Amino acid sequence: MMAKLAGVKTLDMVNGEITKVSYDGAEYERVGGGAQKGDLVLINDGWNFATRGAFYASVGVDPQGDAEIIDDYGETNSNYRPTYDIFRKVSASQPSLEDRVSTNEKDIESLKSDVAALKGEAKTEYVRIAKSEAKAGDFVKFPNATSSYLTSDKYYEIYRVDGCGDPQIYDDDGDSYDTCGKRFEVYRKVSAAEPKPERLKVGDYVKVVGNESGHYAEIDEIVLVKRDDKDFAPFHCEKLNGNEAGIFYEDELVRATDEEVAEAKDAEARAKFKKGAKVRLKSGGGVYPLLGFENGKVYSVCDNEVRRADGKNIEITQVGAPGYATPDQLELLPEEEAAEIEKWAAIGREVGEYKAGDMVQYLYDGEICEVVAVGEDGSVKVATQNHGNCTENQSSIELIAPVEARFDRKGDE
Numbered sequence: 001m002m003a004k005l006a007g008v009k010t011l012d013m014v015n016g017e018i019t020k021v022s023y024d025g026a027e028y029e030r031v032g033g034g035a036q037k038g039d040l041v042l043i044n045d046g047w048n049f050a051t052r053g054a055f056y057a058s059v060g061v062d063p064q065g066d067a068e069i070i071d072d073y074g075e076t077n078s079n080y081r082p083t084y085d086i087f088r089k090v091s092a093s094q095p096s097l098e099d100r101v102s103t104n105e106k107d108i109e110s111l112k113s114d115v116a117a118l119k120g121e122a123k124t125e126y127v128r129i130a131k132s133e134a135k136a137g138d139f140v141k142f143p144n145a146t147s148s149y150l151t152s153d154k155y156y157e158i159y160r161v162d163g164c165g166d167p168q169i170y171d172d173d174g175d176s177y178d179t180c181g182k183r184f185e186v187y188r189k190v191s192a193a194e195p196k197p198e199r200l201k202v203g204d205y206v207k208v209v210g211n212e213s214g215h216y217a218e219i220d221e222i223v224l225v226k227r228d229d230k231d232f233a234p235f236h237c238e239k240l241n242g243n244e245a246g247i248f249y250e251d252e253l254v255r256a257t258d259e260e261v262a263e264a265k266d267a268e269a270r271a272k273f274k275k276g277a278k279v280r281l282k283s284g285g286g287v288y289p290l291l292g293f294e295n296g297k298v299y300s301v302c303d304n305e306v307r308r309a310d311g312k313n314i315e316i317t318q319v320g321a322p323g324y325a326t327p328d329q330l331e332l333l334p335e336e337e338a339a340e341i342e343k344w345a346a347i348g349r350e351v352g353e354y355k356a357g358d359m360v361q362y363l364y365d366g367e368i369c370e371v372v373a374v375g376e377d378g379s380v381k382v383a384t385q386n387h388g389n390c391t392e393n394q395s396s397i398e399l400i401a402p403v404e405a406r407f408d409r410k411g412d413e
Contacts, residue, residue, distance in 0.1 A: 003072050004054035008040065018042065019163050021087055023055070028087035032165010033132025034258050035067035039086050046083035046310030048287045049073050058086075064262045080311030080326075081262075085164075126155060126187035127197050130257045134167050136160050139187045140179060149173045155187060185257075197255075200235065202228055205261045206253040208245075215246030222256050222264035240268040266311075269327035270304045273314050277301045278338035280331040281316070290323040298333065298341055299323075347402050352394050354380050357403030363396055371403075 005023060012020035019030045021040065028040050035041070039058040043050045049071040050056060056069035062078040067086065071077040126139060134140075139155040149171040150156075156169040156177075166180040200206060204225045208217045213233050217223050223245045227236035235253060237245040256264075273279065278298055285295040289312055293299065302322060303315040312324040333341070344351045354360070358371040360382060369382035372389055381391045 003070055003074065004051055004056055005040070008055040014163060017163065018085075021055070027090040029090055030163050031086050031088045032161070032163075033086075033130075034065045035061050035086055036088065037061065039067060039088050041067045041069050042085040042087065044083050044085065046312070047071075047077070047079055048284050049075065049077055055087075064265060065258050066262075082309055083311065125190050127190045128254055129186050129188050131167075131186050131259055132165065133188075134158060134161055134165075134186045137189075138167070139189065140167050140169050141185050141187055142183070143185065144183070147171070149175070150177070158186075200225055200228075200250070200253060200255060202226065205256045205264075206235075206237070207256040207260060208248075208252060209254055210249075210252040213247055213249050213252060215248055215252070216243075217245045221245075222260055223253075225253075240264055241271075266313075266327070270314055272332055273301045273304045273327065273330060275301055275303065278333040278341060279316060280333060281325065282329055282331055284325060284329045290325060290329075292321065293318060293323045347404065349402075352378060354378075354394070354399065355403050357406065358399055359401040359403075359406065360397040361400050362392075363398060368400065369397075 008021050008023045010018050010020075011022055011027065012018075017030075021028050023040060031039075035058050037058055037060050041056045041058050043052050043054055043056065045052060050069065051072060056071075058067040059070060059076065060068040062068050064078075064080075066078045066081060067084065068076050068078045129138070136158055138158050140158060141155055142150050142152055145152040145154075151172060156171070158167040158169055160168050162168060162178075162180075164180065166178060167184075167186065169177050169179065171177040202225050205222055206225055208215075208219055208221045208223060211217075211219065215237070217237070217239065221239070223237040223239055225235050226238045228234050229236070233247045233249050235248040235250070237248055237253075239245045277300070279301055280298050281290070281293055281295050283295060284290045285293045285297070289308075289310075293316070299316040299318055301314060302317045304313065306313050306315045306324060308324060310324075312326050312329075314325050314327065314330065315322050316325060316330070317323075340351055344353065354371055354374050356371055356373055359368060360371055360380065361368050367384065369384050371380055372383050373381040375381070375391070378394060379391050380394060380397060381389055382397070384390050
């Protein structure tokens, strides 16, 4: 069973944060962006079954792009990006000679393009890239800048990318600005000598940026390309909930980043857990932030948009303090089951909690009988009119009057 790793040694630290370690004869550097199988994962806060400050091996990547580890209980587990840091083997993270040559050639072409632009011979163009690909010399753009020292849709050159993978720029006042936790897009300068960005294809997650075709999606919504007709309006897309999104022109879509896709999928997963919905807790009970909650028990959703650093954004309630869970920790109950739970809760009981003195009715012939005893296995013994006392499974009877509501038993209480 692979759990937390022993023998991980710290090689370098910056401002109290580990930036390089060694393990099993290899060196690993802290990196930003998405996880890969084989990375080392340093646990921060927010994990139920992994030790804070310990290293684990990434055994895979979940559908949201997060690292999967074998936790302290031997189970495959994953969590949202802020709850862990990634360290990648140095040999795997260093570019090859061919990559360096290719990058240098692109930089040279970019410089040529800059000179041409200064001479009025060409217009500078930018192509959007994933945040994980950002490097010094690329550009950051804030679509909706809310700060007085930033301008919306202006390109700010990145002068470095820190150890957490966050681009650093200079704002409009000339001061250094850290993009950590901010909403932004990353672009790279291109020239006519560079190939055009790869055409969108079936299976790509894309961001909607326009609506001239009359599609059904919202601007900035993430949708999935399902078909490409390669005509004037080629792309047929689907919303994340499976509904049709419509037909799109090419310039109405851009390839979505991993971060945008993960955020959209999380929002879609939370959307079905509406306020008041009944849910069954599948995991995490008894551990912060679900102290006092039990796995397998049913609770009510109070809010599905609570913003927490650990990604546990669905608030569920019970008598006492609230608890917070992720969508994968909850099972949404069907309306029929939720209604049954509410019916029994109205008389202060769990579903199927019969008591002696209850009045029940047989489902197959309608005979009404009194409950005389209840077995430990939940079976119910009833007094029938013609066959004496009979032990029945709950599936053959239904409650029609609890003992507490019987006027003829008031004197027996």
